[in-house]
Amino acid sequence: MKGLFITFEGTEGCGKSTQISRLAERLRAAGREVRLLREPGGTPIGEEIRHTLKHSSANAAMTPEAELLLINASRAQLVREVIRPALEAGEVVVCDRFYDSTIAYQGYGRQLNLDLVRAIVDVAVGETRPDLTLLLLVPTVVSAERMRQRQSTLPFARDRFEEAERSFFDRVDLGYQAIAADDPGRVRAVDACGSIEAVGEWVWRRVAPFLQA
Numbered sequence: 001m002k003g004l005f006i007t008f009e010g011t012e013g014c015g016k017s018t019q020i021s022r023l024a025e026r027l028r029a030a031g032r033e034v035r036l037l038r039e040p041g042g043t044p045i046g047e048e049i050r051h052t053l054k055h056s057s058a059n060a061a062m063t064p065e066a067e068l069l070l071i072n073a074s075r076a077q078l079v080r081e082v083i084r085p086a087l088e089a090g091e092v093v094v095c096d097r098f099y100d101s102t103i104a105y106q107g108y109g110r111q112l113n114l115d116l117v118r119a120i121v122d123v124a125v126g127e128t129r130p131d132l133t134l135l136l137l138v139p140t141v142v143s144a145e146r147m148r149q150r151q152s153t154l155p156f157a158r159d160r161f162e163e164a165e166r167s168f169f170d171r172v173d174l175g176y177q178a179i180a181a182d183d184p185g186r187v188r189a190v191d192a193c194g195s196i197e198a199v200g201e202w203v204w205r206r207v208a209p210f211l212q213a
């Protein structure tokens, strides 16, 4: 069976995690082997990098350039250690964020040069690109409110990304809209404010044609 690579994208609180578990259940019911991954992370090295990026008490002074490189170090490891072998084995790889997050967060959000960001991403992923990217869009006010509600339930005292100012998340949102407009064949965007079931059906309708291929 041919491997399939699906990524989910969106701002904080867009409902990715819920949709990813629903999709995984449906794919498994359809008889597919599913590999669920997240970025940054997904390998022992990547999970250490994730901690450094998000929760470590030593990360307050991290520069945007260091952030870009750490995220892509985690990605380079994930692609070679897990994603490529899983795709070769015919699995469906579902990744919570991939390089579109870097374009949106480090490119648009942190305002690093987009050509530079794309060049670093190229080093990390090479030819390994998603077949389908599902972008869940929620207004930034909704995202901010969900982040606020989630704060009290976090297992760590802080998350460095969530400390960014509101204008950062507005730029990330614009970045995602630009990504969807640039690559409409691969990136399918949906208004994710609808019910979990409605968004879930939308997701399944995008994924199903790839299962017949």
Ligand code: TMP
Pocket: 038, 039, 040, 071, 097, 098, 099, 100, 101, 102, 103, 105, 106, 161, 162
């Ligand atoms: P999450 O797993 O809770 O979504 O947290 C991951 C955080 O990392 C989120 O705030 C977005 C950020 N991030 C980037 O800034 N660039 C990237 O390339 C990726 C994969 C994540």
